Amino acid sequence: MSLIFTPLGIRGIVGRGLDAHISMLIANIFGRRLGKGSLAVVGRDTRPSGEAIERAVISGLLSAGVNVLNIGIAPTPTIEWATAKYDADGGIVISGSHNPPEWNALKLLGKEGILLHPDEMELLRSEFEKGKFESVPWNEMGREEQYDAIGDYLEDLLRFVDIERVREYKLKVCLDVNGGAGAYVTPYLLNELGVKTLTINSAPGIFVRELEPRPDTLEDLSKIVVATGSDLGFAHDTDADRLTIVTERGEVMPEDITLALVVDYILERKGGGKLVVNAASSRIFDHIARRRGAEIHRTPVGEAYVTHKMKEIGATVGGEGSCGGVILPDFHLGRDGPLAAALILELIANRGKSLSDIIDDFPKYHTIRKNIPMKKEWKDLEEKLIRIGERRGMRLDFLDGIGLISEDLWALVRLSKTEHKIRVLVEGRDEEEAERLLDEISEALT
Numbered sequence: 001m002s003l004i005f006t007p008l009g010i011r012g013i014v015g016r017g018l019d020a021h022i023s024m025l026i027a028n029i030f031g032r033r034l035g036k037g038s039l040a041v042v043g044r045d046t047r048p049s050g051e052a053i054e055r056a057v058i059s060g061l062l063s064a065g066v067n068v069l070n071i072g073i074a075p076t077p078t079i080e081w082a083t084a085k086y087d088a089d090g091g092i093v094i095s096g097s098h099n100p101p102e103w104n105a106l107k108l109l110g111k112e113g114i115l116l117h118p119d120e121m122e123l124l125r126s127e128f129e130k131g132k133f134e135s136v137p138w139n140e141m142g143r144e145e146q147y148d149a150i151g152d153y154l155e156d157l158l159r160f161v162d163i164e165r166v167r168e169y170k171l172k173v174c175l176d177v178n179g180g181a182g183a184y185v186t187p188y189l190l191n192e193l194g195v196k197t198l199t200i201n202s203a204p205g206i207f208v209r210e211l212e213p214r215p216d217t218l219e220d221l222s223k224i225v226v227a228t229g230s231d232l233g234f235a236h237d238t239d240a241d242r243l244t245i246v247t248e249r250g251e252v253m254p255e256d257i258t259l260a261l262v263v264d265y266i267l268e269r270k271g272g273g274k275l276v277v278n279a280a281s282s283r284i285f286d287h288i289a290r291r292r293g294a295e296i297h298r299t300p301v302g303e304a305y306v307t308h309k310m311k312e313i314g315a316t317v318g319g320e321g322s323c324g325g326v327i328l329p330d331f332h333l334g335r336d337g338p339l340a341a342a343l344i345l346e347l348i349a350n351r352g353k354s355l356s357d358i359i360d361d362f363p364k365y366h367t368i369r370k371n372i373p374m375k376k377e378w379k380d381l382e383e384k385l386i387r388i389g390e391r392r393g394m395r396l397d398f399l400d401g402i403g404l405i406s407e408d409l410w411a412l413v414r415l416s417k418t419e420h421k422i423r424v425l426v427e428g429r430d431e432e433e434a435e436r437l438l439d440e441i442s443e444a445l446t
Contacts, residue, residue: 005125006417007118007304009107011096014049018104020056027060027092028134029127030108034089036065036140041086041109043071043079043149044094045181045239046205049104053094057106058144061092065136071149073204075181075240076107080334082149083113085156095181095239098212098323099418114311114333115304154189160331161342162350167194169349174233174246175199176213176221179206182240186338193345198228213237213244213324214369215252226250231348232355236337241303243324243337245344247356254367256282256321257359262340264362265347266317266328267292273316276309278302279400280412280425281321287363300400302417307333322369322425366431368438372422372445378415381422384444385413392437409433413441 003012003022010026012018034040040061044050050073058068066089071082076093083091091109099105108116108124116124173190177183178201190197200221201208210217213235225233225246233246245253245261259277263285267273272293277285278301289296297313299305301322310318310329319327325335326343344355351358382402389396389404397403401414401423409428416423424441428434 004418005121007115007121007302008417009093009105009115011099011103011105011418013102014053014104018053020052023053023056023106024060025131025133026106026124026128027057028064029124030090030092031061031064031066031142032134033124034064034066036136037067038089039067039069039086041069041071041079041083041088041091042094043074043082043091045076045096046073046179046183047096047101047104047238048205050094053104053106057092057094062142062144063133063135065140065142067142068144070144070146072146073181073184074150074153075185075338077241077332077334077336077338078149078153078185080109080113081153081156081332083109083111084332085152086149093239097239097418098237098242100211101207112311112333114307117308118302118304121304150185154185154192157189157331157339157342158192160328160339161193162346163193165349166342166345170194170196171232171345171348172196172228172230173198173345174221174225174228174230176201176218176233176235177240178209178211178213178236178238179203180211180236180238180240182236182337185240186234186236186341189338189342193342195345198224198230200224207238211238213242215254218244218246218252222246222250222252232344234341240337241325241335243326243340245324245355247359248354249356251356253359254282255324256284256367257362258324258340258344259319259321259326260284260288260362261347261358262326262343263317263319264288264292265343267294270316274313276306276313276315276318278306278320278322279397279403280414280423282365282367282427283410284362284365285321298399301414303327303335365427365429366434367425367427368434370424370438370442371416372424372442374415374420374422375446381445385441388440388444404437409437411437411441413445
């Protein structure tokens with residue numbers, strides 16, 4: 001199993017592609033790019049492999065003459081925020097995010113806590129393939145400082161939330177952190193907001209369910225929300241940059257709904273603005289942009305593409321609907337699950353309606369996501385997909401993979417950037433028609 005270099009980071013199964021030696025080399029190369037005397041923030045999620053990789057990464061940076069601010073176990077958004085807040089020159093997040101427990105990854109951050117641009121990642125990949133480790137002399141080695149940034153992060157986050165309004169509404173929430181880094185932040189955030197919170201699966205590093213918080217993995221949370229009479233449920237992935245929500249009726253919402261709620265709320269408050277979402281995000285965002293008088297821009301899938309576009313155009317809000325990842329540039333340029341949770345609670349308090357009633361105000365789309373193992377050459381599959389689109393009279397789009405688009409039905413088929421899979425998304429106003437298109441695409445890919 002080889003390493004997977006992507007704009008989202010460098011991923012691999014630990015012991016079969018990613019290990020301490022490789023992590024140290026990557027960190028050393030990255031540190032040399034930052035320069036002697038620079039400062040890098042390092043943090044990780046709760047995976048069992050995280051501690052060994054953390055020590056390797058720090059060694060690689062110190063050997064390049066880079067000083068390290070080690071903030072330990074923390075959500076990815078906290079690490080991104082800290083890189084910007086403490087004026088670091090870069091950062092490394094050690095997290096496999098939604099990948100299975102045997103995976104881990106290094107996500108490399110630039111000066112503002114933003115994932116490196118895809119072009120920068122390609123340059124780093126080229127240097128890595130040369131395999132050269134270089135150390136500064138003994139008297140130029142970097143120094144490590146350990147610091148708990150979570151308190152600062154929470155204090156800053158709460159500046160963007162109407163704390164008193166949420167407290168007055170006395171909400172009750174069931175929170176599933178699934179043993180991830182969100183356990184170190186989100187329960188304390190909800191406590192500050194006066195929310196009565198039942199936290200489940202909270203033992204760090206013990207993963208009770210699959211790590212990706214999807215409708216098919218959150219059955220327990222759904223049942224507990226209903227049984228406890230909670231107003232809603234929240235679920236994170238391992239590094240808490242994602243947030244999936246469950247209504248008071250126990251309905252697990254598609255990932256896009258998390259972002260849709262926040263985007264609609266922010267654009268309403270701002271009186272419009274600029275919105276950036278990825279190619280796999282629901283067409284509900286086009287509806288929201290029209291309703292709020294906002295510009296909408298789409299990018300390839302991946303936080304790096306979205307954040308760099310947001311910075312380029314001065315976006316008001318954005319994110320990746322395909323994973324429930326909310327980005328508010330006024331706070332920091334990274335997907336942030338705890339922030340999304342706080343803003344959704346404020347939205348409910350201000351609207352004075354149940355979560356289900358708020359969601360019912362949006363147009364209904366039937367969204368189906370499916371992962372298919374990669375067994376054939378992409379070029380051969382591409383030709384089959386184009387023929388499906390032509391036969392159906394659908395417009396073709398090549399922003400990321402292949403998009404098949406018509407008025408009330410669309411599909412996106414693309415290679416996963418993090419796993420050896422093909423990701424298929426079909427969305428339509430008519431559920432049966434969406435299912436038929438999914439079946440047709442699945443047959444062509446297998």
